Every structure is written in C-alpha cells, then in structure tokens.
Amino acid sequence: MRRIFPLVTSAVFAGAMAMSMPASAKPILIGLDTPIQHQVGKDTIAAVKMAVDEINAKGGVLGRKLAYVVADEGVDPQLGVSAINKLTSDDHVNVLIGGYSSGVQLAQEPHIARSKTIWLGVGAASPNITALVGKDYDKYKYIFRVNPLNSALQAKQIVDFATHVVKGQLHRDKVAILGESAVWVRGLVPVLVKGLEKNGMKVTYQQLFDESMTDFTPLFARVKDSGARYLLIILSHANSDVFVKQLYEARLPMPYGGIDVKSMTPNFCSRVDGHAVGETTVNFITRAPITKKTIPFWDKFVKENGRAPVYTAPGAYNAVYLYAWAVRKAGTTKADAVIKQLEKADYLGVGGRIKFNKLHDDIDGPGYQNLLFVQWQKDCTRAVVWPKSVATGKIVLPPWVK
Amino acid sequence: MGKRNTIGAAVLLALFAGLPPLLHNHYLTGVFIVCAIDGIWAASWDFFSGLTGRENFGQALFIGGGAYAAAFLNGNFGLNPWFSIPAGIAVAVVFALLVGFPTLRLKGPYFALATLASAAIMQQVAINLWQYTGGSEGIYGLDTLIESSLGFYYLVLALMVATVVVLGLIARSRWGTIMRAIKGDETACQAAGINVTFYKIASLAVSAAFAGLGGVLFAHYQQAVTPDDFDVFLSISVIIMAYVGGLGTIWGAACGGILLNLMLELMRGLGEYRLWVYYVILMVVLFFMREGFVAPLWRRLRGGNA
Amino acid sequence: MLTVLIYGAVTSAVLAMLAVGFTLIFGVARILNLAHGAFYAIGAYCAYSFTALLKLPLIVSALLSVAVVAVFGMAMERVLVRPLRRSSLAVLMITLTVALTVEQVLFIAFGSQSKNVPAFVNFPINVHGVSVDGQRLLALAIAVVLIGALWLFIQRTRLGSAILAVSQDPEAAQYMGIPANRIFTIVMGLSAALAGAAGVISGPFLSVRPTMDQTAMITAFSVVIVGGLGSIPGSILAACIIGYSQTIVAFYLNPEWTGTVSLVAILLTLVLRPSGLMGRVVNA
Numbered sequence: 002m003r004r005i006f007p008l009v010t011s012a013v014f015a016g017a018m019a020m021s022m023p024a025s026a027k028p029i030l031i032g033l034d035t036p037i038q039h040q041v042g043k044d045t046i047a048a049v050k051m052a053v054d055e056i057n058a059k060g061g062v063l064g065r066k067l068a069y070v071v072a073d074e075g076v077d078p079q080l081g082v083s084a085i086n087k088l089t090s091d092d093h094v095n096v097l098i099g100g101y102s103s104g105v106q107l108a109q110e111p112h113i114a115r116s117k118t119i120w121l122g123v124g125a126a127s128p129n130i131t132a133l134v135g136k137d138y139d140k141y142k143y144i145f146r147v148n149p150l151n152s153a154l155q156a157k158q159i160v161d162f163a164t165h166v167v168k169g170q171l172h173r174d175k176v177a178i179l180g181e182s183a184v185w186v187r188g189l190v191p192v193l194v195k196g197l198e199k200n201g202m203k204v205t206y207q208q209l210f211d212e213s214m215t216d217f218t219p220l221f222a223r224v225k226d227s228g229a230r231y232l233l234i235i236l237s238h239a240n241s242d243v244f245v246k247q248l249y250e251a252r253l254p255m256p257y258g259g260i261d262v263k264s265m266t267p268n269f270c271s272r273v274d275g276h277a278v279g280e281t282t283v284n285f286i287t288r289a290p291i292t293k294k295t296i297p298f299w300d301k302f303v304k305e306n307g308r309a310p311v312y313t314a315p316g317a318y319n320a321v322y323l324y325a326w327a328v329r330k331a332g333t334t335k336a337d338a339v340i341k342q343l344e345k346a347d348y349l350g351v352g353g354r355i356k357f358n359k360l361h362d363d364i365d366g367p368g369y370q371n372l373l374f375v376q377w378q379k380d381c382t383r384a385v386v387w388p389k390s391v392a393t394g395k396i397v398l399p400p401w402v403k
Numbered sequence: 404m405g406k407r408n409t410i411g412a413a414v415l416l417a418l419f420a421g422l423p424p425l426l427h428n429h430y431l432t433g434v435f436i437v438c439a440i441d442g443i444w445a446a447s448w449d450f451f452s453g454l455t456g457r458e459n460f461g462q463a464l465f466i467g468g469g470a471y472a473a474a475f476l477n478g479n480f481g482l483n484p485w486f487s488i489p490a491g492i493a494v495a496v497v498f499a500l501l502v503g504f505p506t507l508r509l510k511g512p513y514f515a516l517a518t519l520a521s522a523a524i525m526q527q528v529a530i531n532l533w534q535y536t537g538g539s540e541g542i543y544g545l546d547t548l549i550e551s552s553l554g555f556y557y558l559v560l561a562l563m564v565a566t567v568v569v570l571g572l573i574a575r576s577r578w579g580t581i582m583r584a585i586k587g588d589e590t591a592c593q594a595a596g597i598n599v600t601f602y603k604i605a606s607l608a609v610s611a612a613f614a615g616l617g618g619v620l621f622a623h624y625q626q627a628v629t630p631d632d633f634d635v636f637l638s639i640s641v642i643i644m645a646y647v648g649g650l651g652t653i654w655g656a657a658c659g660g661i662l663l664n665l666m667l668e669l670m671r672g673l674g675e676y677r678l679w680v681y682y683v684i685l686m687v688v689l690f691f692m693r694e695g696f697v698a699p700l701w702r703r704l705r706g707g708n709a
Numbered sequence: 710m711l712t713v714l715i716y717g718a719v720t721s722a723v724l725a726m727l728a729v730g731f732t733l734i735f736g737v738a739r740i741l742n743l744a745h746g747a748f749y750a751i752g753a754y755c756a757y758s759f760t761a762l763l764k765l766p767l768i769v770s771a772l773l774s775v776a777v778v779a780v781f782g783m784a785m786e787r788v789l790v791r792p793l794r795r796s797s798l799a800v801l802m803i804t805l806t807v808a809l810t811v812e813q814v815l816f817i818a819f820g821s822q823s824k825n826v827p828a829f830v831n832f833p834i835n836v837h838g839v840s841v842d843g844q845r846l847l848a849l850a851i852a853v854v855l856i857g858a859l860w861l862f863i864q865r866t867r868l869g870s871a872i873l874a875v876s877q878d879p880e881a882a883q884y885m886g887i888p889a890n891r892i893f894t895i896v897m898g899l900s901a902a903l904a905g906a907a908g909v910i911s912g913p914f915l916s917v918r919p920t921m922d923q924t925a926m927i928t929a930f931s932v933v934i935v936g937g938l939g940s941i942p943g944s945i946l947a948a949c950i951i952g953y954s955q956t957i958v959a960f961y962l963n964p965e966w967t968g969t970v971s972l973v974a975i976l977l978t979l980v981l982r983p984s985g986l987m988g989r990v991v992n993a
Contacts, residue, residue: 078541082627086434090430107541184539242823263822512735513934642802
C-alpha cells in the first residue's frame with residue numbers, strides 16, 4: 002500500500018500536467034530549400050530568420066513558435082530532390098520555402114507534390130513551374146510562387162518600360178535585344194518582340210548567347226551596326242560583370258537595360274569599378290517606399306546582416322508572413338485548409354500586395370508586385386525610374402553617350 | 404567465391420536490404436536508392452577501366468544516354484516507363500560503339516581526354532537542341548517505375564546485385580583474363596592472336612550497358628533529366644567511387660559508390676563546409692590508400708589468403 | 710577585319726598562357742595536372758585580395774600573386790604528387806581533389822559573387838582606327854613576353870637543357886647527375902606561375918568567381934589536345950587556331966556557337982589526328 006500511493010499520486014500529477022500543458026508546444030517547422038553557398042541562398046535564410054524572430058517575439062502562430070531548418074539544394078537537381086525529401090520525410094516540415102534555379106525546381110515538383118507539403122517559391126521564374134498546377138490541380142495544388150514574377154509577366158512589364166521610358170522619355174524607338182540562351186529567355190523574347198512592335202518600336206537586332214560567354218565585343222559591334230538606339234538585355238546566369246565591363250570598354254553609344262539578375266545586388270556597381278553607371282535593371286525591391294513595409298524591412302535587414310538584400314530576401318520574408326497569416330485564418334496547419342486561405346489571399350508584402358491567380362502564381366498590377374526599373378546613376382547610387390508611382394528619379398544617359 | 408566472401412556478401416546484403424524498411428524514412432530510402440544506382444555506375448566503370456587499365460573519363464556519356472532515352476520515351480512520347488530500360492541500355496551501347504571505335508586505339512591520357520570530350524560534346528548538344536531536350540531545364544515530370552519508394556529501392560538493389568554478379572562473372576571468365584592481359588601488355592596479346600579491338604569494344608559496350616541501365620533508373624527516380632547527367636563532374640565522381648572502393652574488384656567499386664554517396668548525404672549537417680570536408684577526406688584517402696579503401700579493408704578483416 | 714585580327718590575337722594569347730603551362734608539365738613529367746585551372750583561379754583571387762583587401766599597389770600585387778601560385782604549385786607537387794608519381798591515375802585523382810578543394814575554399818572564403826580585379830590599363834587604346842581595351846593589349850603583350858621568355862629559358866640556359874633532358878628520358882638524365890625530382894618541382898612551379906599570371910592579367914576583363922577553374926581547364930584541354938600534349942609550339946599554334954576560330958565565328962557567324970568551337974576542334978583532332986598538330990605518336 003505504501004509503495005502504490007506515491008505511484009498513483011505521481012501518475013495523477015503527471016496526467017494533470019499533461020492535460021494542462023498547451024496542446025501544441027511543438028513548433029511550426031519551416032523547411033528552407035535553397036542554395037546555401039550562393040548569395041541568394043544566404044539572403045533567403047537571413048530573411049526567414051528575421052521574419053521568424055519577429056513573429057515569435059509577438060507570440061508566434063496559434064500559440065506555437067515558428068522554427069526553420071535548412072537544406073542545401075545547390076544548383077543540382079539531385080541535391081535538390083534529396084533536399085525536398087529530407088525536409089519533408091525526415092524533418093517533417095509544415096511548409097517549404099525557397100528555390101532559385103528553375104531546372105532544379107522543375108525536377109523537385111513531383112517530389113513536393115508527393116509529400117503533400119505546401120511550397121512557397123521565392124526564386125525561380127519559369128512559368129512552367131506553376132503551369133503544372135493547372136495541368137493536374139489535385140496533385141500539384143501545393144505549389145505557390147510568391148516571388149518573383151514569372152518571366153512572361155516580366156516580358157510584359159519590360160514592354161511597358163520600353164514604351165513609356167525608352168520611347169516616351171528618351172525618344173528612342175529602335176531597340177536591339179541581347180540575352181542568354183536559357184529556355185526561359187527563349188520563351189520570353191518572342192513575347193517581348195511582339196509587344197515592342199505592337200507599341201511602335203522596331204527590333205533591329207536580336208541575339209542569344211551561351212551563358213558561359215566571356216567575349217561580348219563582337220555582339221556589341223553588331224548591335225551598333227544594326228542602328229539600334231537602345232539595348233535590351235536579358236541576363237541571369239551569364240557573366241553580367243564581364244558584360245557590363247566590356248560594354249563600358251566598347252563605349253557602346255546607347256543606353257541599355259533590362260533583366261540583369263546579378264546587377265540586382267546592391268554592390269554590383271562597385272564590383273565592376275563603377276562601370277555599370279547608366280544600366281537600368283529590373284529589381285523586386287530597393288530602398289524606396291514601395292509600400293509602408295519596404296524601408297523598415299530594408300533597414301532592418303542591412304542592420305542585422307551588414308549588407309543589402311538580394312531579390313530572394315523580400316520574397317522569403319513575405320512568404321513566412323503570408324504563411325503565418327494563412328495558418329491563423331485557417332486555424333490549423335493542415336495543408337488543404339491553408340491552401341484555401343492562400344488562394345483567397347490579398348496580403349500586403351514588402352514589395353507590394355501578394356495575390357495568386359488560378360495557377361497559384363503571383364500577379365502584377367497597380368498595388369501588387371511589380372518590377373521596379375532601377376538605374377545605376379552617378380557614384381553608383383540607385384534611382385527608381387519606372388513605374389511612375391514609385392519613381393525616385395529620372396532616367397539618365399550613360400556618361401559617355403551624348 | 405570462398406566461404407568468407409560469401410558470408411561477407413550475405414551480411415552486407417542483409418544490411419542493405421534490411422535497413423531501409425527498419426528506418427521507415429522516405430528520405431533515407433531515397434538516399435539508399437541513389438547509393439545503389441551509384442553502385443551500379445561505379446561497378447560498370449570499374450569493369451572496363453579497372454580491368455583494362457584504360458581510364459574512361461566520360462562514363463557520364465553512357466549514363467546520360469540512358470537517362471535521356473528514358474526521358475524521350477516516357478516524357479515526350481508518354482510510353483510506359485518500363486520500356487525505358489531496354490531503350491536506355493541500347494542507346495548507351497550505341498554510344499559506346501560510336502565513341503569506342505575511334506578512341507580505343509589511343510594511349511592512356513589521350514583516351515581519357517577523348518572520352519571526357521565526348522561526354523562534354525553530348526552535354527553541349529543536350530543544351531543546344533533545346534526544342535527536343537528542354538535545354539538546360541531538361542525534361543521533367545517523368546513517371547516513376549514503382550510508386551512505393553521501398554519497392555523502387557528493392558528493384559534498384561536487386562539490379563545492383565545483378566550488375567555486380569554478372570560483371571564479376573565476366574571478370575572471372577576468360578573474357579576477364581583477356582582484359583587483364585590487355586592491361587598488362589596489349590602488343591603481346593595481339594601477337595598471341597587475340598582480337599584485342601573486339602575485346603576492348605565489347606568490354607566498353609558492356610560497361611556502357613550497365614551505366615545506361617543506371618541512368619534509366621536514375622531518371623525515373625528523379626523523375627527529371629538535365630544536361631547535368633552528361634557532366635564531367637558525374638564522370639569523375641564515378642571514378643572516385645571506384646577508386647575508393649578498390650580498382651578492379653567490381654564489388655569494391657559498388658561499395659565505394661554506396662559509401663561515398665551515403666557520406667555526402669549524411670554530411671548535410673556541415674552546411675557550407677560539407678563539400679570541402681568531403682574533398683579533404685577524399686584527398687587523404689586517395690593519398691594514403693593507393694589500393695582504395697573498401698576492398699583492402701575487407702581483405703584485412705577477412706584475414707587469410709587473397 | 711583589323712578588329713578580328715586584334716581580338717583574335719588577345720583571345721589566343723590568353724588561351725596560350727593557360728595551355729603552355731599545362732602542356733609543359735605533361736611534356737616533362739607526364740603529369741596531367743587537373744589542378745591547373747585552380748592555379749589560374751588562385752592567381753586571380755590573390756590579385757583581388759592583395760589589391761582590394763590589403764590595398765597593395767597593382768604591380769606588387771601582380772608579382773606577389775604569381776609568386777604565391779608558383780609556391781602553391783611546387784608545394785602540391787612535392788607533397789602530394791611526387792609520392793604518387795608511379796601511378797598516372799593516382800596523380801590525376803589527387804590533382805583533381807586539390808582542384809575541387811581549392812574551389813570550395815574560394816566559395817567559403819570569398820562567396821559566390823564575382824570579384825573585381827582592377828586593371829593596369831583602364832582606357833581604350835587606338836590601334837590603326839580600332840579601339841581596343843588597354844588591358845587586353847597588355848594581356849597580349851605579357852603573354853608574348855612570358856611565353857617567349859619561357860622558350861628562351863628552356864632553349865638557352867643550363868637549367869633549361871636539364872629540363873629538356875628530363876622530359877626526354879628521366880632515368881638517363883638522373884644517371885647524368887640531373888636531379889629529376891627537383892626538375893619536376895621547378896617545372897610545376899613554372900607551369901603554375903604561367904597559369905597564375907594568366908589569372909592576374911585577364912581577371913580584369915574576364916569573370917573572377919570560384920568556378921572559374923572549370924572554364925580554364927576545358928579551354929586548356931581543347932588547346933593541348935589540338936596542339937599535341939607535351940609540345941609548347943603545338944600549344945601556341947593550337948591556341949591561335951582555336952582563338953581565331955572563336956573570334957571569327959563570333960564576329961561573322963553566330964555568337965551562340967563560340968562555345969562549341971573548342972569542342973568541335975577536339976572531336977576533329979581526336980578522330981583525324983589524335984596526336985594533335987605537333988604531338989608525339991600516341992596510338993596504343
């Protein structure tokens with residue numbers, strides 16, 4: 002009798018403790034699938050950390066804290082697939098955030114779908130990624146793209162920029178196009194050309210080149226000879242620093258700009274010895290009041306990390322907040338319920354409002370996420386020259402162009 | 404095969420077969436699947452290069468050939484994925500014949516460079532003919548051969564064991580003896596009346612067939628192919644696996660493949676430093692263990708005569 | 710026309726600098742040094758570090774960088790390669806792991822973004838009406854000077870004759886009292902210095918990032934295969950052929966195909982004349 006009494010009391014006590022403990026002390030786990038050795042990966046992680054810390058400081062989500070775990074996807078589809086498997090089957094994350102290379106992303110899709118885990122993409126732009134949602138909704142409904150805009154939308158916005166700024170402000174209507182020969186560029190260029198011509202511009206020369214190309218001088222000669230007065234560029238993996246340096250060396254007699262992913266990084270201009278002055282590139286964020294959240298995010302990121310963020314950072318930050326919002330609305334982390342909320346979302350992010358179309362792809366438009374056309378100006382400062390609603394400066398010609 | 408070797412093989416097999424269901428973890432099963440495929444690739448490379456001493460630096464040509472064959476049939480034409488296996492093997496063998504005839508007469512480093520260049524050219528073709536191959540994005544959305552990952556694993560494991568057994572049998576037969584003789588002194592073989600060219604090309608074709616088989620399995624596991632499947636880095640990884648396993652042993656090469664991939668995956672915890680640590684370990688192993696790691700280790704454990 | 714002539718010359722010059730070092734060490738020591746691209750990368754990153762981080766003057770940085778690479782190459786040869794020299798596959802593998810390790814160290818230390826190596830000559834120079842970037846002309850000049858100096862060194866000095874002797878028959882040379890081992894180390898140092906110099910001089914107008922060793926290796930391969938492994942004149946000739954082919958294709962045909970030029974050159978060489986233009990007979 003004496004032995005049993007303490008046993009029973011402890012059991013009752015333990016039972017009472019268990020019942021009174023918050024039902025979900027288990028954190029909500031975010032799986033970060035990103036190339037950790039690259040800047041886009043490092044900034045994705047830093048941005049997620051920032052968002053997670055902020056949300057936890059305010060009490061977490063549904064009484065649970067947020068936590069995250071990182072898996073390297075490199076730029077290798079095999080590593081990417083095993084990263085997805087690790088995050089979903091080993092770490093059992095509630096949501097996946099990340100991405101960079103479209104090739105890796107496309108290979109990962111069936112594995113993400115199989116794991117029935119929500120994926121919030123922040124880095125890859127191929128339209129094929131979300132096209133799968135339309136082709137087989139039940140299988141691929143977990144896929145969302147928070148950032149960037151897919152390349153078809155980017156083409157549309159570049160046409161806008163060309164029409165209003167290149168033709169409208171600079172009065173130049175003959176355009177040449179140079180881009181790397183990636184699949185997404187090949188899909189983008191015809192859309193671009195059609196749009197430009199529809200708006201009264203003429204494409205005098207277009208050429209794609211291999212992304213490992215390091216000698217662009219022959220291309221610049223051809224661009225010049227074609228009579229073009231503006232050069233549109235589409236670069237992502239190509240050697241932008243070499244391109245810009247050689248363009249400066251050749252003193253190509255026209256302004257230029259377009260998509261140059263590497264030029265999005267805030268230290269790009271100084272890394273090419275200031276020779277990028279005059280280049281206009283699309284950005285998804287810059288230190289300007291695009292929304293009321295933009296500058297606070299930017300300044301806090303710089304303070305915490307000692308560097309300015311690249312384009313995956315605002316996307317990742319938004320993704321965490323968006324997911325937290327959707328989980329709160331749904332009252333659960335169960336994927337199907339959260340998906341329903343995400344599909345209805347119209348959430349104010351750092352770069353604009355985030356809303357998804359039927360293919361779970363982020364949309365553009367006034368107030369939503371749009372491309373910012375940012376130009377490197379004197380002393381490597383940056384000015385937003387388009388769209389007008391958020392412009393902080395006027396477009397200028399490169400210093401050697403009269 | 405020797406009683407001790409049989410026991411060792413049985414224990415190893417039991418381990419490989421028994422671990423995944425015990426761990427009950429889709430991720431780890433996936434890792435084991437890739438390990439087994441790496442084992443097939445390493446064994447296939449070792450069969451040709453380990454026995455004849457001619458270092459083939461373009462095994463990825465055959466791997467990618469098998470993988471893209473699978474992608475065309477299943478991805479572009481929607482055929483049942485099981486058809487990919489004979490197709491992939493056939494394509495790899497054709498590549499071996501195409502590459503073998505002009506290059507097998509070349510000596511040491513020239514043969515290595517020639518095979519390396521062939522794979523690199525094929526990679527460039529895969530990127531440039533983007534209308535058919537999907538360019539650098541590749542072909543994705545392929546079907547898997549077996550829905551359950553455990554089931555897929557047993558398929559691959561069985562095929563890996565079959566690979567090692569078949570190649571091992573050939574290596575122990577007269578064919579294998581001739582291959583080793585070619586490694587020793589090719590001119591003497593020729594003088595002895597052996598059709599050296601036939602044996603070299605046939606051996607390369609066999610090596611390619613199994614590499615292509617591995618490529619097909621890989622394509623249907625990943626459910627995607629990209630030009631990376633032709634990459635020189637893949638060729639080199641396969642060589643490293645065979646080297647660490649023990650050149651010329653075939654089973655050792657397979658174990659090397661399994662070991663190295665397992666190591667790489669389990670080292671994810673090292674974050675950014677993962678690859679650096681891996682390469683330093685490799686450097687140490689390659690420097691201090693000229694005979695490899697796995698095969699000599701087994702010889703030591705087993706004791707007794709070779 | 711003149712543009713193609715000059716640009717072709719610059720491209721060929723950089724190709725030659727990479728290839729000559731690679732073929733030299735093979736010709737003398739029968740070593741296929743897969744770390745050669747890493748030497749190139751280390752040269753460029755040293756130039757970046759010394760100028761941007763330590764703020765040393767350009768000339769000093771350049772010379773120091775080449776010295777660092779040379780020492781690195783000699784150390785690698787002495788510590789890792791010499792003990793394994795009996796097996797050519799072992800040497801291949803160990804130099805490969807060195808290259809992979811170096812690439813990782815560069816990733817970890819410097820990050821994935823490209824770095825800026827400042828140019829010696831920052832302005833374009835007018836050559837008979839064609840405006841060429843000064844740094845590129847400097848690269849051409851330096852390549853010519855260095856390769857010429859190497860050639861003279863080998864042909865005219867005692868050490869050079871020793872190198873030639875060792876490359877023809879290491880054992881016989883050893884009997885003659887020439888320390889073959891030490892010669893191998895010295896030659897590796899020369900080879901590394903050339904590659905490092907190529908990295909320093911072309912860093913300003915090419916891309917300096919951790920994976921730059923890979924492009925350098927592929928380039929070096931194509932040139933030495935076409936020129937013939939082990940032949941310096943062959944490498945120079947092949948560099949000109951491939952360099953000019955690339956420039957002509959880029960200027961007159963389709964810039965999308967410049968990457969395939971070197972691969973096609975390799976294919977043609979291996980099928981038609983595997984020993985290359987000036988290499989030794991290589992059939993088994």
